[in-house]
Amino acid sequence: MSKKHLLVVDDDQRIRKLLKQFLTNSGYRVSTANSAALARELHQQIEFDMLILDVMMPGEDGLSLTRTLSNSDSTPILLLSARVETSDRILGFEMGADDYLPKPFEPRELLLRVEAILKRSVMKKGQKIPMEISIGQMTYNMNRKELWSPTERVNLTPVETKLMQTFAKRPNSVFSRDELVQSIASSAPTKTKEKTNIRTIDVLIKRLRQKLEKNPKYPGYLKTIRGYGYMLEPD
Template sequence: MEQDKIAILVVDDEDRIRKLLKMYLEREGFEIDEAADGEEALILATEKDYDVILLDLMLPGMDGIEICEKLRETKATPIIMLTAKGEESHRVQGFEVGTDDYITKPFSPREVVLRVKALLRRSSKTKFLETEPAAKNIIVFPNLTIDHDAHRVMVNEKEVGLTPKEYELLYYLAQTPDKVYTREQLLKDVWNYEFFGDLRTVDTHVKRLREKLNRVSEEAASMIVTVWGVGYKIEAAQIEE
């Protein structure tokens, strides 16, 4: 495999869908691996560092929700869930366990390619950001630094690996310190998806984000403050210039 080649795992129990997605994604220069069931997908995704995983929700043996949940215990790989129409509750559950985006079946393969590219731009893979204008876009707090150009989060000079959605949530809050955002606002602006679902999607991501920051610095984790009955904010009494 070429060192700088984007690697994508396509997981679907329908051979036709896997082959179709593989063909379109390979045309874009991506390297594609396939898995037809949940157990195979989990083994591949655990052993290899993929840039994106396209994950069908309904799979034999282990479904997409369970795979995503297990992966999030050790990996921040960007995940796009493939769901059928009418599975709204499952999509909400997918967001709660760490899915970064979803695509509804039936879909256009071209749409999938565009969504993959958009997710890569939002992920930490800087090699896919070269079309963006160079700029010094860094937010610095006493214990936390966010380099938005590189999509990199540093806590006490140690890099913290976040999923695209975790990163977007942190960056969104950090842009306006001490401003309180409701869960509804965060769902709309960070997830770009207005749905009638469980607001625990936001709570779950905040909890996961705090846990990752807390592994390096309790002070950094405590900056994400819950405003009871309202929502969340980044509390930063002292911001370094």
């Protein structure tokens, strides 16, 4: 299998060098650009599997480049930025980004997000999301909205079921707490909507892990993505 080809765009030479070295050592083929203009030129010449763009660059910034490329191309985009406000992340998604990673970040987290985005990209290109997913010894059926252990059905509350549906529809996708609140509120009774907030999500995730994970204190499937939210990574 050929290596996935990534384009890293950042005006900081040190960051470009570090990211290229890390991602190359992680099994990817990596090209770099120091500006949006050069990125456009390379993008026209090469079919990249993914773009990693810094938001704050002189001249055309990463948000503008994201908006232009996402309107004409389906190549997934990960934005990197020191801007950590929720409004900045929302703007990035509105421009067409697939994910948004605040700086500073751990290299391992970057790698997890790259892997997750590439998996989603493959699904968009024709692979159907399975109606049944395996989570260790557990199995979740999306049609029946049921979670099963090897011997019996595991009881889920209506809110836990909504969370499972959200994660199962987009496995390996990172969801912010705000997104999870909205996923619950979109189909919840008014009384539930009023009680659902970001802190509630953390409690719900804890309860869901107790039903999914062999060791909830060290989750291997329903993972915390530092600084952003949660991701379900099935087998």
